[in-house]
Amino acid sequence: MPDNLSIRLDFRSQVPIYTQIVEQIRLRVASGQLRPGDQLPTVRQLATELRVNFNTVARAYRQLDEAGLISTQRGRGTYIWEPPTGAALEALRREGLAERARVFVEEARRDGYTDSEITRAVQAALSGGDEPVELHQPERLEK
Amino acid sequence: MPDNLSIRLDFRSQVPIYTQIVEQIRLRVASGQLRPGDQLPTVRQLATELRVNFNTVARAYRQLDEAGLISTQRGRGTYIWEPPTGAALEALRREGLAERARVFVEEARRDGYTDSEITRAVQAALSGGDEPVELHQPERLEK
DNA sequence: ATTACATTGATACATTGATACATATGGAGC
DNA sequence: GCTCCATATGTATCAATGTATCAATGTAAT
Structure with a gap:
C-alpha cells in the first residue's frame, strides 16, 4: 500500500474534510497514481497521518466504495477496485480537473488574489510552459 | 482550552454583545493571554458562561474568523490562529500566485488535460465558487 | 403609529470525534 | 490440522461542535 497519499487538507475550508479526501483519492485514481488492486492506507493510518478522526476517513472510504471506486472489506482493508472505463473515465477525469x-x-482567493489576477496567472502559466502552445514569440525559459 | 476567559459583558451597553466578545478576545490575543493554537471555549460553553445565546457567541467567533484571528472548524472547535510553520511556511513563501x-x-498537463480543458475548469471554478474574500485568511494547521 | 433594520434567541442540521462492536487474519500451543 | 486468542481492520451509534435559517425583540427613522 502507498505509504503516503500526500493528501493535503484545508481545515478552514468550507468543504468538509471527508469530501476533500474523497476528491483527492478520485484524482489519484483518475490520473493513474492509484491502480486497481492497490491497497489504500487503513482508516486509522490515514487518519493519523492527516490528524483527523478515523471516522472521517471511514466516511470518505464509504463514499468511494458506494461510487464503486474502491472496495472496503471489514477486517482486511481497502483496495482500489475496477479501472473506470469509457464515459465514466472521462467524467472522472473532468471531475478530477x-x-x-x-x-x-x-x-488563491483566500490569499487575497482577485479573479482577474488568477485568470492572468493561469494564462501566463499556460503560455509559459514548454508544452503544446504555439506562439509566435520566443519561448520563455524556466525561471 | 482556557476554562475561563473572564469576559465581562455590559448588557445595558449600546454596543452589541457579540462586538463586546469580539473586542475582548482581540485584547487577550494582543496581550498574549491567548496564544496561537489555544482552543477557545465552544460556542455553547462560552454562551452558558456569559448567559447569552450560543448564536451570539458563534457570531462573534465568525467575525474573528473572518478577520483571520481565529480558526473555527465545524465539529472540531475553535482555535487561535496559528501561523504556518516549517514546511508549510516554506511552501507558502515559495508559492506565490x-x-x-x-x-x-x-x-494538469502531465495528467493529460488539454490547455482548453484547464482554462475551462479554472473559469468554472471562478464562477462557481463564492465571491472572493478580501481578508487574508491563511490556511490553518491542525491543533 | 409604522416601517426598517440590527440584534438576539430557538430550532434543526451537517460535520467531526469518541466509544463500543463485528469481522478477518495470523500465530501459539496443542 | 485445529483451536484459541490477540490484533488489525472497517462499522455502527451517539455525543460534541459549529452553521444555517427563521422568529422574536428592541431601536431608530419616517
Whole structure:
C-alpha cells in the first residue's frame, strides 16, 4: 500500500474534510497514481497521518466504495477496485480537473488574489510552459 | 482550552454583545493571554458562561474568523490562529500566485488535460465558487 | 403609529470525534 | 490440522461542535 497519499487538507475550508479526501483519492485514481488492486492506507493510518478522526476517513472510504471506486472489506482493508472505463473515465477525469481547479482558486482567493489576477496567472502559466502552445514569440525559459 | 476567559459583558451597553466578545478576545490575543493554537471555549460553553445565546457567541467567533484571528472548524472547535510553520511556511513563501499557477498547470498537463480543458475548469471554478474574500485568511494547521 | 433594520434567541442540521462492536487474519500451543 | 486468542481492520451509534435559517425583540427613522 502507498505509504503516503500526500493528501493535503484545508481545515478552514468550507468543504468538509471527508469530501476533500474523497476528491483527492478520485484524482489519484483518475490520473493513474492509484491502480486497481492497490491497497489504500487503513482508516486509522490515514487518519493519523492527516490528524483527523478515523471516522472521517471511514466516511470518505464509504463514499468511494458506494461510487464503486474502491472496495472496503471489514477486517482486511481497502483496495482500489475496477479501472473506470469509457464515459465514466472521462467524467472522472473532468471531475478530477474540476476539483484541482477549485482548490487552486479557493486558496488563491483566500490569499487575497482577485479573479482577474488568477485568470492572468493561469494564462501566463499556460503560455509559459514548454508544452503544446504555439506562439509566435520566443519561448520563455524556466525561471 | 482556557476554562475561563473572564469576559465581562455590559448588557445595558449600546454596543452589541457579540462586538463586546469580539473586542475582548482581540485584547487577550494582543496581550498574549491567548496564544496561537489555544482552543477557545465552544460556542455553547462560552454562551452558558456569559448567559447569552450560543448564536451570539458563534457570531462573534465568525467575525474573528473572518478577520483571520481565529480558526473555527465545524465539529472540531475553535482555535487561535496559528501561523504556518516549517514546511508549510516554506511552501507558502515559495508559492506565490504565479508559482502555484505554474504547478497547477504543470500537473494538469502531465495528467493529460488539454490547455482548453484547464482554462475551462479554472473559469468554472471562478464562477462557481463564492465571491472572493478580501481578508487574508491563511490556511490553518491542525491543533 | 409604522416601517426598517440590527440584534438576539430557538430550532434543526451537517460535520467531526469518541466509544463500543463485528469481522478477518495470523500465530501459539496443542 | 485445529483451536484459541490477540490484533488489525472497517462499522455502527451517539455525543460534541459549529452553521444555517427563521422568529422574536428592541431601536431608530419616517
